[in-house]
Amino acid sequence: MAAAAPAEVEQDTKGEKFAYQAEVDRLMDMIINSLYSNREVFLRELVSNCSDALDKARFIGLTKPEVLADNEKLEIRVRTDPENHTITIEDTGIGMTRDDLLNQLGTIARSGTRKFMEAVKESKGDANLIGQFGVGFYSSFLVADRVKVQTKHPEDDKQWVWESRAGSHEFSIYEDSEPSLVRGTRITLFLKEDSHELGDAFKLKSLLKQYSEFISFPINLYASKREPKQVTDEEATKKKQEEEDTKAKEENREAKKIEDVTKTEYEEVWDWEVQNDNKPIWSRNPKEVTKEQYDSFYKTTFSEFLEPLAHSHFNVEGTIEFSSLLFVPGMAPFEQDMMKRSKNIRLFVKRVFISDEFDDDLLPRYLNFIKGVVDSSDLPLNVSREILQENKIVRVIRKQLVRRSLDMIEEISKREESKDDYKTFWDAFGRNLKLGIIEDTANRDKLASLLRFHSSNSEDLTTSLDDYVGRMKKEQKAIYYMATDSVKAAKAAPFVEQLAKQGFEVLYLTEPIDEVAVTNIGKYKEHPLEDVSKENLDVSGDGKAEAKEETEAKFKGLTDFMKEALGDQVEKVTVSTRLTDSPCIVVTSKFGWSANMERIMKNQTMADSRAMEYMKGRKIMEINPDHELIKALNSEVEAGRKDRAGELAAVLFETALLTSGFSVDSPSDYAAKVYRMMSGAVGGSSSTTGDGKKEEKAGEDGTVETVTPEVVTDEDPWKK
Structure with a gap:
């Protein structure tokens, strides 16, 4: 969006006042009321702007040494005044002229350094800057009723002031009557009533650590600290002198003067304290960083107590440049949910912490356990620096992070000296890799090997x-x-x-x-990976096809009978080559659910009954031609005793369902069939004659009992 030029309103004793154009005025309201999801980012934005101004001063100083001739240290200072509810952020950067204030702080959506960056690009220089004052500056009005900017450019003899209020439609620019800056900019925020707590020095210290710990220039916070000092302990000194006087009197000598007894007291001292004396570990040469330093950084940054299983520290250079340091944790979180944002990847731009909310953008969810930092100099961010833009640069970074993450995991898996490391990893994050197999087709082969x-x-x-x-x-x-x-x-x-x-x-x-x-x-x-519970599994071996065909022909009568007896419960009945001890099993079609999957889906709370019926597919019963039960059943069919064979087939099928991992539709009906069969096997009270007719027997009391004599064949498995 093109920046709108401010319209001059009037000139007063303080200088000139300018009105924002209506379009800019609306944009200001949007920034204050809705653009930033967290008002604490005001400090991050202003410190980032300070860093940019310092970068600019340092860069210009390379070709114009006079800019830095005052020897003013390049630094950032943050100071709070709790009594007056103000926060002051000051830098010794390049500062601004009156025209800079008018053109940069008088408009929105124009960066003060954008033109400078274009000029550097044309001259083939390398400023490596983000931008001095853009929309981020206006985050000041999230916490402040009034903002005052004092600034001094090294090539301008005058110090200028810019002022505006939250909700105002205008701003003022005037010459500072009490110039105190050698070079740079001082921003004073007059806090809103609901933001007074942000004026606490300890709160500012916490925010600086969270957002700006790795800014490349020193950030000094004016804060209090307790310092020890030695003072005279009057009471102890007096007591010791009295003891000396008494002893001297007893020894009939002159008492000595006792030296003062001291004690340690602590006093509150206010002084400047550096908040970011740690150089970002990821910006250093990996060869210069020890394992202990990596482990310490990991534990401190991510509040972990176990050492990481592995780390990967790398820099990517070329058209897209970024640095990253990734870790594989030593244990899984207590509440592991792959659907939640993990906040494990901390995103920095030019060492400025942006957010830890971008896990889904930088890593796929199956790798959401990976912890680390990503720091890019040219990563594009939207106007608030909070919502990542999905574009080519992000895709390149994501691809690199995924590759490096999988390389780390692969390295753990190949450790011969500490094989337990991969067991630890697998127990904690094995499910994540299985999810990756499903979702990440590009890396499926590599994931499969893990x-x-x-x-x-x-x-x-x-x-x-x-x-x-x-x-x-x-x-x-x-x-x-x-x-x-x-x-x-x-x-x-x-x-x-x-x-x-x-x-x-x-x-x-x-x-x-x-x-x-x-x-x-x-x-x-x-x-190929083959499910042994699916149809068409052939383990008969080479040269046995002919024997299999003979067996199928021999039992064709039985398989046809069983299919007819079982009806729609099975798609077909076939002779199996996969059984040795069991009489039969139930398998499913190639593309239907296995018994295991059917069980899992039945237990789903929101299972779709129609989808289940479709995916369950048709069941196929396979019989073992070498099993005595199957041989006996075949004899029953061949002998024409189909009523008994039908009941046997039903019991065999439902038993096979259970041993194959399925469930029976009616457990009570199945139990009744088994009980009847057991009664017939052990009671002898219900048996058939050769022609199937019942016969009568007289009991001991003279009553007549009708029974069916049992015919026992050699193949009958229930033969006594």
Whole structure:
């Protein structure tokens, strides 16, 4: 927006008064009433402006030494007067002329240094400045009723004053009748009644530490401190003299004069105190910083008590320049929520703290545990310096931060001398990386290499996908995994029986997010990841296809019968190659939910019933042709005893649902079927004859009992 020139109103004894144009007046109201979300930023803005003015003086002094000929130290001074409710911020920078005041503080949305920056650019110089007085100056009116600016430019013999009030439509410029500045600018804020607490020296000290600790020029705060001094302890001296007098009298000699006894007292002394004597650690050469210094900075800055697991200190140079120092924490926060802003990344512009609210802009949410600082000289900020603009520079910074963060994590994972470090990291932040697999497609391969899972290879230790691939058998076709709620359940699952027999390793996915993450990986180093609970898992081995076809033909009558008996409960019934001990299992289609995912989604409070029905997919029952139960059931079907076979098929299916991780629709109906079957197996009171007819038997009391004789075949699993 082009700056509006102030209109001259009148000239009085103090000088000239100027009116803001209506457009500028509205903009002023916006700044005061709504633009800044935190009024405490006034100090940050004014100190930042002071730093810019000092930068400008130092730069001009390189080509015009006379500008700095007065030897005035380049510094910033902040002073408060609690009695009069004023705060004064002063710098020994370049200062301003009358025209500067008129053109820069008389308008809004024009930076006092913008033209200067353009001139430097044309001359191919390097001022490395942000801007002297822009909108940030007007943040003064967030806390002040009246603002007075006194300024002296080294090339101007006069000292000038600019004054204005909050809500006023005008400002004044006049020559200072009591000039006291050698060079620079002094801003005096006359605080509003509701801002008096900001005039407390300790409050200012806190704000300077929060926002301006790493400004490159010294910031001096006029503050009180307790200093010890030695004073005479009159009472102790008198007592000691009396003791000497008494002793001298007893010894019949002249008493000696006792030296004064002193004591330490503390007095309140007001003096200038440097608030930013720490050079930003991220601006130093990484080779010059020790691990102890990094650890100390991390603990102090982020209020941590454990050392970080790793750090990354780097500078990016080129068309976009910034410095950063990142840390991997040694533990997870007590309340870890990936949906909340973590405030772990502190953003600086030219060492001026801007905000810690930009985590989502600078890092993806799965890396919100990374702590650190980012300092850029040319990072674009909006008019308030609080809301980051999403543009090319931000995208470049974000990409670099993500890469460096993943490099740190990878370095931890490869530590041979301290393998427990990665276990510590994984226990704390493993879920974050799994979320990254889902959300960050660009870095999915790298993230996949950092994942860890339990497996059938080891009950206690976790394994990486790289280690798994390194152990794969020559004839193994895929990376196998089983999703369930515990390692114990995974080991007992019927899906892994044949895999275990052949020595194929199976990954155990025991957390709700695991299955979604692994599904998104799809393939790792040319090896597909295959869910052992899904259909079409073929572990029969090469050369066994013909035998499988023969078996399928042999049991076709049974599979057709079971499909008919179970109806819509299953899509089909097939002969399995993955079972050794269990009679049957229930698997799902390739693109439907597994039993584990179905269980997770059922437990969701806001689960969509229609979506669940769609995603559950169709169930497929697989039977083990080598199991005695299946052989017996096949004989029942072949013998035409389909009523009994139908009930057996129903019980087998519902039992398989349970052992496969699903739930049965009606537990009471299922229990009734099991009880009837158990009664028939152990009671002998209900049995069938060869032709299925019932027969009568006389009891001991003469009553007649009708029973069905039991026919026991060699294949019957309930044979006594």
